[in-house]
Amino acid sequence: MTQTANKSPNPLSLKERMKVPRQPMLEQPPLLRATNFKEVNLGYSEELARQEALRCLECAKPACVTDCPVGVKVKEFVELIVAGDFMAAAAKIREDNVLPAITGRVCPQEDHCEGGCLMGKKVQPLGIGYLERFVADYEQRHMDLRNVKKASPSGKKVAIVGSGPSGLTAAGDLVQKGHEVHVFEALHELGGVLVYGIPEFRLPKQIIREQIDYMRAMGVEFETNVVVGKTVTINELMEEEGYDAVFIGTGAGAPQFMGIPGEHLNGVYSANEFLTRINLMHAYEFPKYDEPMLDFRGKDVAVIGGGNTALDAIRSALRLGARKAYVLYRRSEAEMPARAEEVKHAKQEGIEFHMLTAPIEFLSEGNGWLSAARCIRMELGEPDASGRRRPVPVEGSEFDLPLAVAVIAIGTSANPLIQSTTPGLETNKRNYIQADPMTQRTSRRGVFAGGDIVTGSATVILAMGAGRRAAKSIHEYLSSGQW
Amino acid sequence: MGSRSSGETMFKILHAEFLAPGIKRFVIEAPRIARKQRPGQFVILRIYEEGERIPLTIEQSDPERGTINLVVQSLGKTTNLLNSLGSGDSILDVVGPLGKPSEIEKFGTVVVMGGGVGTAMAYPTAAALKRAGNRVLSIVGARSKELVILERELRAVSDALMITTDDGTYADKGFVTDKLRQLIDNGTRIDLVLAIGPIPMMRAVADMTRKEGIRTIVSLNPIMIDGTGMCGGCRVLVDGKSQFACVDGPEFDAHRIDFAVLVQRNGMYRTAEQKSMGDFQHDREALLEKIHAEQAAECALPGGGR
Numbered sequence: 001m002t003q004t005a006n007k008s009p010n011p012l013s014l015k016e017r018m019k020v021p022r023q024p025m026l027e028q029p030p031l032l033r034a035t036n037f038k039e040v041n042l043g044y045s046e047e048l049a050r051q052e053a054l055r056c057l058e059c060a061k062p063a064c065v066t067d068c069p070v071g072v073k074v075k076e077f078v079e080l081i082v083a084g085d086f087m088a089a090a091a092k093i094r095e096d097n098v099l100p101a102i103t104g105r106v107c108p109q110e111d112h113c114e115g116g117c118l119m120g121k122k123v124q125p126l127g128i129g130y131l132e133r134f135v136a137d138y139e140q141r142h143m144d145l146r147n148v149k150k151a152s153p154s155g156k157k158v159a160i161v162g163s164g165p166s167g168l169t170a171a172g173d174l175v176q177k178g179h180e181v182h183v184f185e186a187l188h189e190l191g192g193v194l195v196y197g198i199p200e201f202r203l204p205k206q207i208i209r210e211q212i213d214y215m216r217a218m219g220v221e222f223e224t225n226v227v228v229g230k231t232v233t234i235n236e237l238m239e240e241e242g243y244d245a246v247f248i249g250t251g252a253g254a255p256q257f258m259g260i261p262g263e264h265l266n267g268v269y270s271a272n273e274f275l276t277r278i279n280l281m282h283a284y285e286f287p288k289y290d291e292p293m294l295d296f297r298g299k300d301v302a303v304i305g306g307g308n309t310a311l312d313a314i315r316s317a318l319r320l321g322a323r324k325a326y327v328l329y330r331r332s333e334a335e336m337p338a339r340a341e342e343v344k345h346a347k348q349e350g351i352e353f354h355m356l357t358a359p360i361e362f363l364s365e366g367n368g369w370l371s372a373a374r375c376i377r378m379e380l381g382e383p384d385a386s387g388r389r390r391p392v393p394v395e396g397s398e399f400d401l402p403l404a405v406a407v408i409a410i411g412t413s414a415n416p417l418i419q420s421t422t423p424g425l426e427t428n429k430r431n432y433i434q435a436d437p438m439t440q441r442t443s444r445r446g447v448f449a450g451g452d453i454v455t456g457s458a459t460v461i462l463a464m465g466a467g468r469r470a471a472k473s474i475h476e477y478l479s480s481g482q483w
Numbered sequence: 484m485g486s487r488s489s490g491e492t493m494f495k496i497l498h499a500e501f502l503a504p505g506i507k508r509f510v511i512e513a514p515r516i517a518r519k520q521r522p523g524q525f526v527i528l529r530i531y532e533e534g535e536r537i538p539l540t541i542e543q544s545d546p547e548r549g550t551i552n553l554v555v556q557s558l559g560k561t562t563n564l565l566n567s568l569g570s571g572d573s574i575l576d577v578v579g580p581l582g583k584p585s586e587i588e589k590f591g592t593v594v595v596m597g598g599g600v601g602t603a604m605a606y607p608t609a610a611a612l613k614r615a616g617n618r619v620l621s622i623v624g625a626r627s628k629e630l631v632i633l634e635r636e637l638r639a640v641s642d643a644l645m646i647t648t649d650d651g652t653y654a655d656k657g658f659v660t661d662k663l664r665q666l667i668d669n670g671t672r673i674d675l676v677l678a679i680g681p682i683p684m685m686r687a688v689a690d691m692t693r694k695e696g697i698r699t700i701v702s703l704n705p706i707m708i709d710g711t712g713m714c715g716g717c718r719v720l721v722d723g724k725s726q727f728a729c730v731d732g733p734e735f736d737a738h739r740i741d742f743a744v745l746v747q748r749n750g751m752y753r754t755a756e757q758k759s760m761g762d763f764q765h766d767r768e769a770l771l772e773k774i775h776a777e778q779a780a781e782c783a784l785p786g787g788g789r
Contacts, residue, residue: 232515253712255713292752
């Protein structure tokens with residue numbers, strides 16, 4: 001028995017811990033949840049959480065911590081769960097992660113903390129995401145926002161452009177250093193992609209509101225309905241409104257289409273539009289909400305793409321009453337970038353996966369509405385620039401798939417609004433903002449950038465990592481005045 | 484504000500008046516937008532929590548007072564609801580100015596054509612074109628006499644103003660294209676046509692000027708959500724390629740637009756829109772009461788209102 005284990009509150013020997021099975025997440029049954037937009041996962045009970053926490057091997061060099069883009073002290077917060085001090089566990093997570101209830105739900109844990117977990121090499125990895133979610137939800141139920149501490153003012157002002165994961169993270173870290181932080185959001189609701197992109201069944205809006213209320217309690221100020229680049233420019237923020245530094249975290253934002261015939265047909269959507277209608281505008285609650293949606297009942301729907309956005313879209317279509325719901329992906333399942341749990345959930349719900357399939361044309365019966373997608377089969381060739389095997393069309397394999405709605409979820413590109421209105425802000429060939437990968441500094445003094453607008457489409461947690469690095473570097477810049 | 488995760492401010496209606504039956508002008512407090520607005524740009528607004536987002540062209544703005552003017556025609560639920568509001572009421576969200584401003588330079592002779600409420604959108608551009616030294620010939624069309632708007636304002640910035648009504652109850656009976664035809668047939672040298680109005684009108688103007696080789700600009704109003712280039716819902720076919728009206732427009736070269744696709748896409752939600760409008764006519768008073776109550780609650784909170 002190691003020294004660490006001796007000091008630990010965990011009563012089990014390492015051998016005994018290995019024998020405890022990974023505790024299952026309680027979830028809505030697949031056939032029930034496929035008819036509603038309520039959250040799929042229901043969360044751990046205190047008992048389940050403590051049982052799961054007991055499985056932690058308390059490694060001397062925990063890979064879960066080093067593999068986390070924001071460096072959450074996993075081993076320490078899990079020990080606090082074992083000890084039964086859930087509020088202390090929450091505080092421990094908050095030292096590194098200002099959005100624990102969100103990351104606990106949407107992080108691809110298998111690529112980060114759980115991917116490196118030693119338990120996973122032998123049996124199943126520790127349920128770190130489930131534990132993080134449990135702790136964050138427990139905190140939400142038991143805390144009093146009036147007790148949230150405010151740092152003493154530094155006298156410096158920082159503007160954060162965009163209220164998505166990178167912006168919120170940077171804002172949270174900076175306000176704790178005493179800087180006056182003002183977040184500008186283009187839409188009418190705060191949260192960026194968390195609000196317009198991720199559906200209620202995966203990340204309830206109430207969770208985002210609670211995280212934002214916590215940030216308000218820390219002193220962060222928010223202003224919606226401001227499109228930086230249109231309503232106000234970066235230069236005006238710095239020269240006229242007195243901001244000492246600006247962080248740009250606007251996300252990638254612009255939808256990519258396929259450039260194939262028929263994309264203008266009624267019934268063909270970008271994933272951004274489809275999900276924004278549903279999530280931000282509540283079109284699934286029409287007519288209680290005014291934003292309309294097509295009637296999906298009895299219709300066949302396909303999404304094109306293999307990422308989380310694609311699965312969010314097709315699972316939403318299913319919940320709107322689609323008869324058949326397909327995922328069309330040009331590579332094989334092994335290459336799908338979606339979170340493992342979402343793939344599992346989607347299959348349980350009855351989504352049909354058609355791998356190695358790509359549309360080449362959207363067809364209509366002449367009335368302007370989509371009637372089918374002409375598809376082609378693919379096979380995998382040599383690895384491409386992304387390291388994944390390149391899909392190659394199989395000649396003569398075309399077939400028509402009848403569809404009423406198709407949602408294109410093949411990624412996003414850089415929205416040029418800020419780049420084109422900020423002189424001296426350097427961009428790369430694809431028009432993403434150039435920023436140092438360690439400091440997130442751009443070519444403009446006092447201007448920092450991070451998240452998808454720098455890297456292209458990535459994940460919530462990677463954007464949060466960038467927000468965190470930016471906050472550290474902004475604080476250094478504001479403290480030293482050195483660029 | 485409770486747990487609503489939006490900003491703190493609403494947008495107050497300082498003044499509202501009907502210009503014609505079903506057409507109302509609003510003066511709205513929106514200092515940030517007023518400071519930046521240029522002719523041709525628009526805002527997106529959402530009246531209340533359950534409301535949809537709709538784009539509306541800004542008629543003009545007053546940067547000193549921090550106000551913008553919108554001219555709204557009652558068409559569907561949202562515009563009817565908006566036109567039920569008045570001075571002292573508020574709009575939950577207004578964002579802008581969005582879209583590219585009109586191209587303003589000295590072209591020579593410009594024909595500015597406004598159809599119906601489109602006249603209000605054409606007016607600020609006509610004024611800017613006049614200031615830039617152009618000869619501005621304006622043509623305004625409406626269904627009948629009481630729907631002719633901004634006649635005095637437009638006359639003040641035009642070298643000539645021609646008016647048509649569909650039913651002949653005012654000025655000349657006919658369509659705006661009849662007046663354009665006359666100008667062309669009289670040998671008037673026209674360097675640019677700007678046409679803003681219903682799609683059939685803009686399409687008819689485009690068809691006429693295409694044959695004459697006269698450059699023509701139209702302002703499009705497709706279905707939009709975010710207005711920042713994020714969703715792609717407002718895509719229009721320009722020379723066979725997708726462009727987004729919210730960021731690449733709203734003004735486009737009329738001869739390159741596929742109007743058939745525009746009409747088709749604007750009809751995508753017709754069934755739902757009709758249902759909304761039907762429900763609204765039935766529950767109008769209850770909805771207004773609810774909105775007024777929400778606004779009162781909002782203003783009572785510290786930091787609420789303006």
